[in-house]
Amino acid sequence: MSDVLAEIVAHKRTEVARAQQRIPLEQIKERAEQSASPRNFFAAVTRPKGELRVIAEIKKASPSAGLIREDFDPVALARAYHEAGAAAISCLTDEKYFQGSLDYIAQIKEAVPLPVLRKDFIIDPYQVYEARAAGADAILLIGECLGEAELLDLLILAHSLKLTTLIEVHEVEHLLKIRPHIGFPHPAYTLLGINNRDLKSMTTDIGHTFRLLGMIEESDIDILVSESGIKTPDDIRRLAEAGVHRILVGEHLMRQPDPGQALRELMGG
Numbered sequence: 001m002s003d004v005l006a007e008i009v010a011h012k013r014t015e016v017a018r019a020q021q022r023i024p025l026e027q028i029k030e031r032a033e034q035s036a037s038p039r040n041f042f043a044a045v046t047r048p049k050g051e052l053r054v055i056a057e058i059k060k061a062s063p064s065a066g067l068i069r070e071d072f073d074p075v076a077l078a079r080a081y082h083e084a085g086a087a088a089i090s091c092l093t094d095e096k097y098f099q100g101s102l103d104y105i106a107q108i109k110e111a112v113p114l115p116v117l118r119k120d121f122i123i124d125p126y127q128v129y130e131a132r133a134a135g136a137d138a139i140l141l142i143g144e145c146l147g148e149a150e151l152l153d154l155l156i157l158a159h160s161l162k163l164t165t166l167i168e169v170h171e172v173e174h175l176l177k178i179r180p181h182i183g184f185p186h187p188a189y190t191l192l193g194i195n196n197r198d199l200k201s202m203t204t205d206i207g208h209t210f211r212l213l214g215m216i217e218e219s220d221i222d223i224l225v226s227e228s229g230i231k232t233p234d235d236i237r238r239l240a241e242a243g244v245h246r247i248l249v250g251e252h253l254m255r256q257p258d259p260g261q262a263l264r265e266l267m268g269g
């Protein structure tokens with residue numbers, strides 16, 4: 001694990017412990033069970049087959065870039081993304097490193113009909129219940145942060161709560177670890193993400209998706225999401241030529257004066 005990821009994960013453990021003191025596990029479970037049924041994130045991102053679907057990200061800051069957008073209104077951003085044709089929204093909920101908030105999810109869902117991903121560093125079942133209680137439709141699980149048994153436990157829990165899971169990897173060894181579990185425990189709830197961001201060098205390269213593509217079954221191409229460092233219509237054209245039609249874009253959109261217009265241009269007008 002890179003140093004930055006190790007630091008974030010260590011902080012998450014203390015954050016989860018503190019959250020459990022405020023709201024005990026039994027209580028957060030009850031809240032999760034009482035919350036409205038999730039929107040279908042999986043279907044929004046994978047249908048129609050073979051057509052571009054964009055997960056547009058709401059992210060104020062990041063460890064690699066610092067503050068990305070000063071004029072930050074998550075609801076206005078969600079509306080702009082929806083009007084521009086985003087298939088779904090990814091919302092950073094980590095407070096310390098990304099200046100996000102779990103509260104943004106409910107605010108966004110009240111404003112737009114799109115499904116929303118809780119983009120955070122999930123390492124504990126408590127956070128899965130917390131995500132569902134906050135209104136999330138999907139959660140991110142990062143291969144680099146989780147052992148195989150932990151990953152399977154979290155996948156089973158997410159599925160029992162009807163949440164879509166985006167399992168993301170950067171390193172080949174972690175792709176090898178998760179590959180046998182793609183589609184587990186149910187094929188209509190799991191997406192596979194290749195993150196083009198190298199957290200050791202803090203650089204992005206969409207060539208990383210092309211390098212790992214050969215290790216992915218052709219039948220899984222429709223659930224494959226290329227994430228990070230996507231900035232131009234040409235990036236999207238190159239990914240589409242390789243059969244990759246699902247993408248997640250954050251920083252490029254967040255840096256533009258008009259993120260909705262930037263998304264339209266990125267998607268080819």
Ligand SMILES: O=C(O)c1ccccc1NCC(=O)[C@H](O)[C@H](O)COP(=O)(O)O
Nearest residue numbers: 062063064065227228229230249250251
């Ligand atoms: O972005 C970072 O600096 C970062 C650092 C440590 C862990 C994760 C990090 N980013 C999360 C993401 O991968 C991106 O938010 C997401 O894939 C969108 O990427 P981009 O379009 O390049 O903003």
